[in-house]
Amino acid sequence: MLSLNHVTKKYGSFTALEDVSLDFSGGVYALLAPNGAGKTTLIKMLATLIFPTKGEILWNGDEIVALDATYRDIIGYLPQDFGYYKNHTPREFLLYMSALKCMNRDKAKRKTDELIETVGLADVRDQKMRKFSGGMIQRVGIAQAMLNDPKILILDEPTAGLDPKERVRFRNLISSLSKDRIVILSTHIVSDIETIASRVVLFKNRRLFASDSPASICRTLQGKIYETDDISSITSPYLPLTERQEGGKTVMRFASEHDCTHMARSVSPNLEDVFLYIYRDDAV
Numbered sequence: 001m002l003s004l005n006h007v008t009k010k011y012g013s014f015t016a017l018e019d020v021s022l023d024f025s026g027g028v029y030a031l032l033a034p035n036g037a038g039k040t041t042l043i044k045m046l047a048t049l050i051f052p053t054k055g056e057i058l059w060n061g062d063e064i065v066a067l068d069a070t071y072r073d074i075i076g077y078l079p080q081d082f083g084y085y086k087n088h089t090p091r092e093f094l095l096y097m098s099a100l101k102c103m104n105r106d107k108a109k110r111k112t113d114e115l116i117e118t119v120g121l122a123d124v125r126d127q128k129m130r131k132f133s134g135g136m137i138q139r140v141g142i143a144q145a146m147l148n149d150p151k152i153l154i155l156d157e158p159t160a161g162l163d164p165k166e167r168v169r170f171r172n173l174i175s176s177l178s179k180d181r182i183v184i185l186s187t188h189i190v191s192d193i194e195t196i197a198s199r200v201v202l203f204k205n206r207r208l209f210a211s212d213s214p215a216s217i218c219r220t221l222q223g224k225i226y227e228t229d230d231i232s233s234i235t236s237p238y239l240p241l242t243e244r245q246e247g248g249k250t251v252m253r254f255a256s257e258h259d260c261t262h263m264a265r266s267v268s269p270n271l272e273d274v275f276l277y278i279y280r281d282d283a284v
């Protein structure tokens with residue numbers, strides 16, 4: 001198990017994360033928060049690129065910093081800006097990354113071929129990456145993070161810049177890779193994780209706000225979410241959430257602290273409602 005115990009991270013006098021305690025056991029953990037909430041800071045600490053100012057991060061009871069290379073051997077990491085060589089083919093790039101990870105050549109070749117299949121790049125394994133789409137590049141990124149068959153796979157905003165079809169493909173890939181390992185991914189896009197996250201981790205005001213299953217997180221707004229096509233009635237204190245077109249009318253989803261069944265239809269909360277509700281005062 002990977003555990004954060006009272007972790008605080010400061011950059012000079014600025015506190016990016018404060019007193020975060022959190023356990024990761026198995027499955028997909030989605031760090032969901034608006035930009036600037038500290039997701040990358042947490043991810044970089046988990047990847048041992050930066051260190052907590054206070055508190056400790058433990059892998060099965062041992063500090064990850066003290067474990068050093070032993071810990072790095074069990075993690076796979078895809079950073080936000082994943083640097084690759086445009087003139088490399090996926091195969092060349094993965095073999096190069098295997099060499100950096102000191103893998104023996106036979107194992108590296110075997111693993112490279114296997115991962116190229118897994119991420120669906122077999123047809124282009126020997127083509128230069130300069131013409132690859134964002135989704136294809138991210139799939140190469142996942143493959144390099146998986147070379148050492150990591151127990152912990154850490155992905156920082158893996159779906160940023162992908163088109164809807166690529167996002168779905170990527171989501172399915174992450175889900176298939178999450179068996180028998182911890183996957184920790186950061187995102188500010190709710191639809192990326194609604195179906196694949198076993199746990200959603202929310203931060204607010206630099207602190208941990210919630211860490212629970214998507215269903216439990218959604219239940220926190222049970223009885224507070226409504227829909228109506230009388231959108232002119234949705235003014236303060238109601239909180240407008242989303243709008244959609246239905247049967248030629250605009251239907252608005254909104255949150256209310258009080259019963260509104262006299263004027264609107266009560267609906268089941270979804271993760272997007274929760275996100276918009278929790279971060280209503282933040283710039284998202």
Ligand SMILES: Nc1ncnc2c1ncn2[C@@H]1O[C@H](COP(=O)(O)OP(=O)(O)OP(=O)(O)O)[C@@H](O)[C@H]1O
Binds near residue numbers: 011037
């Ligand atoms: N090296 C640094 N020095 C000073 N402040 C920093 C540094 N890195 C991050 N910050 C600040 O810490 C806060 C959290 O940043 P972080 O990158 O962790 O957020 P994030 O949730 O990952 O957002 P994004 O999705 O935009 O990367 C931000 O206010 C950011 O400006």
